[in-house]
Amino acid sequence: MPTAKDTSKRLKRITAVGAVALAAFSLGPSVASAMPTDGPGGQGEPGATVVGGTKAQQGEFPFMVRLSMGCGGSLLTQDIVLTAAHCVDGSGPDTSITATGGVVDLEDPAAKTARSTEVVQAPGYDGNGKDWALVKLAEPIDQPTLALTEDASYNKGDFTIAGWGADREGGRQQRYLLKAQVPFVDDATCKTAYSNLVEDEELCAGKMDTGGVDTCQGDSGGPMFRKDDADKWVQVGIVSWGDGCARPGKPGVYTEVSTFASDIRAAADKLGG
Ligand code: ARG
Numbered sequence: 001m002p003t004a005k006d007t008s009k010r011l012k013r014i015t016a017v018g019a020v021a022l023a024a025f026s027l028g029p030s031v032a033s034a035m036p037t038d039g040p041g042g043q044g045e046p047g048a049t050v051v052g053g054t055k056a057q058q059g060e061f062p063f064m065v066r067l068s069m070g071c072g073g074s075l076l077t078q079d080i081v082l083t084a085a086h087c088v089d090g091s092g093p094d095t096s097i098t099a100t101g102g103v104v105d106l107e108d109p110a111a112k113t114a115r116s117t118e119v120v121q122a123p124g125y126d127g128n129g130k131d132w133a134l135v136k137l138a139e140p141i142d143q144p145t146l147a148l149t150e151d152a153s154y155n156k157g158d159f160t161i162a163g164w165g166a167d168r169e170g171g172r173q174q175r176y177l178l179k180a181q182v183p184f185v186d187d188a189t190c191k192t193a194y195s196n197l198v199e200d201e202e203l204c205a206g207k208m209d210t211g212g213v214d215t216c217q218g219d220s221g222g223p224m225f226r227k228d229d230a231d232k233w234v235q236v237g238i239v240s241w242g243d244g245c246a247r248p249g250k251p252g253v254y255t256e257v258s259t260f261a262s263d264i265r266a267a268a269d270k271l272g273g
Pocket of ligand 1: 239243245252
């Protein structure tokens with residue numbers, strides 16, 4: 001019998017080709033696709049959105065990017081998007097992805113779009129942990145970028161999440177960017193929900209007791225962030241996976257940015273960001 005991990009890996013492979021929405025069953029960072037969408041660029045595409053959120057204001061999170069495969073991302077530099085490894089298909093030249101930025105409304109004529117030229121998927125990525133990737137763009141999206149957290153000191157408190165993914169489990173992709181706040185969940189508590197948690201590489205957030213607020217299918221790859229001591233946004237997580245969305249006792253799991261910050265920066269330097 002396959003273990004839960006084996007199964008989630010297999011599901012990922014299936015969903016990666018754009019077959020079915022498996023959100024509710026995924027116990028690993030699977031790309032759920034073919035979600036209905038009411039926004040452009042979402043049809044039949046993998047992704048995750050925010051449950052229990054409200055609309056973000058234009059310009060509130062200028063570093064937020066929507067990727068055409070149905071994922072979120074953040075501007076690490078103006079021409080490099082940080083997203084999830086499970087949102088991309090390996091490393092190398094890749095002109096298949098379109099990034100949309102500068103807007104909360106994906107149908108806003110002011111949206112800036114740029115094609116990808118190259119993708120870097122985290123070295124050693126195998127579906128457990130290491131869920132980060134970079135997408136290099138052919139031209140810059142002229143918006144403020146989001147800094148990576150320098151160390152683990154901001155892995156606590158309340159975090160902001162944002163995305164164009166589903167607004168409930170099995171829900172539609174969104175036209176307007178949604179945002180919400182979720183509290184940090186420590187590894188020991190998160191382990192009670194997910195025995196396969198990779199503690200050094202993943203970080204959990206959500207309302208353990210009530211649920212109701214979470215990222216969801218189509219939010220994957222997008223940032224989880226908070227203010228630093230200088231009142232500047234810093235990225236602490238990348239939307240990765242969860243059991244369904246916003247269920248009590250089932251927090252969202254995010255790539256632990258502090259663990260990978262130096263690897264991510266080195267990979268970006270190599271891309272010429
Ligand atoms: N794997 C999902 C995606 O590809 C992200 C799911 C996040 N789930 C959660 N409950 N926080 O879009």
